[in-house]
Amino acid sequence: ICMNCHSAVKTESPEIQKIYAAIENDRPIEWVRVHNLPDLAYFNHSQHVEVGGIECQTCHGPIEEMDVVRQHSLLTMGWCIDCHRKTDVNTKGNEYYDKLVELHDAESKEALKVEDIGGLECSKCHY
Ligand code: HEC
Ligand code: HEC
Ligand code: HEC
Ligand code: HEC
Numbered sequence: 698i699c700m701n702c703h704s705a706v707k708t709e710s711p712e713i714q715k716i717y718a719a720i721e722n723d724r725p726i727e728w729v730r731v732h733n734l735p736d737l738a739y740f741n742h743s744q745h746v747e748v749g750g751i752e753c754q755t756c757h758g759p760i761e762e763m764d765v766v767r768q769h770s771l772l773t774m775g776w777c778i779d780c781h782r783k784t785d786v787n788t789k790g791n792e793y794y795d796k797l798v799e800l801h802d803a804e805s806k807e808a809l810k811v812e813d814i815g816g817l818e819c820s821k822c823h824y
Contacts, residue, residue, distance in 0.1 A: 731766050731768055732772065737824070738823060756770050777822065778817060786814055
């Protein structure tokens with residue numbers, strides 16, 4: 698599939714040469730995984746990007762300026778928990794949260810935070 702274009706596009710690029718090498722040696726391209734949580738922790742991008750409305754850069758840093766990807770955030774448990782304590786849930790225009798916001802506002806003057814929807818519960822991130 699890559700070669701549909703790259704047999705003509707940027708053929709001289711060292712990065713594209715890696716695809717040629719893989720094909721010649723008849724083995725997959727070796728992807729270097731930079732961000733990798735241990736298996737004991739579960740992280741879901743949709744929950745954060747689609748539902749939460751968080752920008753890639755909030756966690757990955759100025760990714761659009763990186764020729765080679767590097768890890769920007771610590772990716773420790775404290776990093777996850779810290780953000781869940783501080784961050785307001787993006788509830789606007791999301792009916793799922795209407796009832797919850799109502800209940801929360803009756804008891805608290807603070808905005809609904811991720812910790813209020815269970816973001817500190819062990820089992821949400823650990824199986
Ligand atoms: C539909 C055409 C198309 C397909 C299919 C395609 N590419 Fe590309 N790719 C491009 C174009 C066009 C560029 C140049 C973009 C630019 O320079 O702005 C590019 C750039 C790249 C670059 C950056 C190269 C450099 O030195 O800047 C890499 C790496 C790359 N492609 C990898 C892949 C891989 C791996 C696949 C298959 C999984 C793939 N591409 C499939 C069109 C394609
Ligand atoms: C809330 C923080 C957060 C946001 C926002 C986020 N990511 Fe991630 N991303 C992570 C974490 C944590 C991992 C490691 C996941 C794992 O190992 O299971 C990761 C891993 C990745 C990886 C695998 C990278 C590698 O090193 O192999 C890619 C690609 C990626 N993210 C792209 C994106 C893109 C694109 C966006 C925006 C649309 C985005 N991420 C938004 C936290 C985030
Ligand atoms: C930049 C802030 C931020 C960081 C960092 C972050 N999260 Fe989140 N997380 C959120 C937000 C905001 C939500 C709520 C999204 C929504 O509206 O449902 C969320 C929701 C979640 C939920 C769902 C909680 C629930 O009860 O519905 C899980 C699980 C989760 N995050 C895991 C993680 C893990 C694991 C990490 C670290 C690897 C992490 N998050 C790092 C902001 C963050
Ligand atoms: C928001 C997500 C999140 C929540 C909630 C969470 N954890 Fe974690 N936890 C993680 C992540 C991510 C790691 C891996 C961090 C790393 O690799 O440095 C981790 C690592 C750990 C480890 C270390 C495991 C090892 O051997 O290295 C333990 C133990 C642990 N968590 C226990 C808990 C307990 C107990 C709770 C509830 C009180 C909890 N966690 C709640 C995300 C979370």
